Amino acid sequence: MSTPIVIAVPKGRILSEALPLMALAGIVPEAGFGDENDRRLRFATNRPDVSIIRVRAFDVATFVAHGAAQLGIVGSDVLLEFDYSEVYAPVDLGIGHCRISVAEPVDLAATDDPASWSHVRVATKYPNLTRQHFEARGVQAECVKLNGAMELAPTLGLSSRIVDLVSSGRTLKDNGLVEVEVIAHVSARLIVNRAAFKTREDIAPLIEAFRAAVA
Incomplete structure (x- = not known):
């Protein structure tokens, strides 16, 4: 058997x-x-x-x-x-259903243009996916690997942006962040x-x- x-x-x-x-x-x-x-x-x-x-x-x-x-x-x-x-x-x-997105502080997003990026420092639990995404755009990505609490990284100066799963967007909003780019739907x-x-x-x-x- x-x-x-x-x-x-x-x-x-x-x-x-x-x-x-x-x-x-x-x-x-x-x-x-x-x-x-x-x-x-x-x-x-x-x-x-x-x-x-x-x-x-x-x-x-x-x-x-x-x-x-x-x-x-x-x-x-x-x-x-x-x-x-x-x-x-x-x-x-x-x-x-959700999505993997790039997010950054609201005040940065107000003047930021993702099309102008050449180098980004990103906190994420998806370093491989993140690097591949940015490399395909010709952007150098420096990834800081975190397993959780990603939203704290910009506030505490660990990185200017994050890549994380987003569903309703409530957690981002509550932590002063906003989506600026969707990498993939999940x-x-x-x-x-x-x-x-x-x-x-x-x-x-x-x-x-x-x-x-x-x-």
Whole structure:
């Protein structure tokens, strides 16, 4: 009998939207999955051949790329940042919509022209994506890697601009920042380990179940 398929799902904003889709695809986590006091990271489901691990969003792609999980749900921002060749993303799940944007203080934006940039210092958790974006425009980007609290960087003089996920824009506004450029629009994707997809016959039906759930 094959080892169970492991699906990596992200903690945070995407998870609440992903759970109804997973249910439509026939996968329901055990009761403990929804218990905030349950510190386990791996959970059984209603299917004996499928289990779920709950990890940080940035780690979903890593678990799948290295074959520790066969499938995962992750934002396209993570795929753009890591660009793992071992990962195949067959289904846009149509959830988790937001965008990756460049933002700067309101007073700077009032006189700033992004078309005139030749060098920028940017705080971001997406250094690879950010450099590639600016290099394509002929702009040299100096990236300061942060894992959170990006909005503080301009206020405290760490960088003049940030690159981060934006949904409503409320967090930017509350911290005196404004979007000046959209790098990419983001949505959640179902991702698959390429080697597992080729060698395991039980993965393709799961992909089709998710595709049908989205439809």
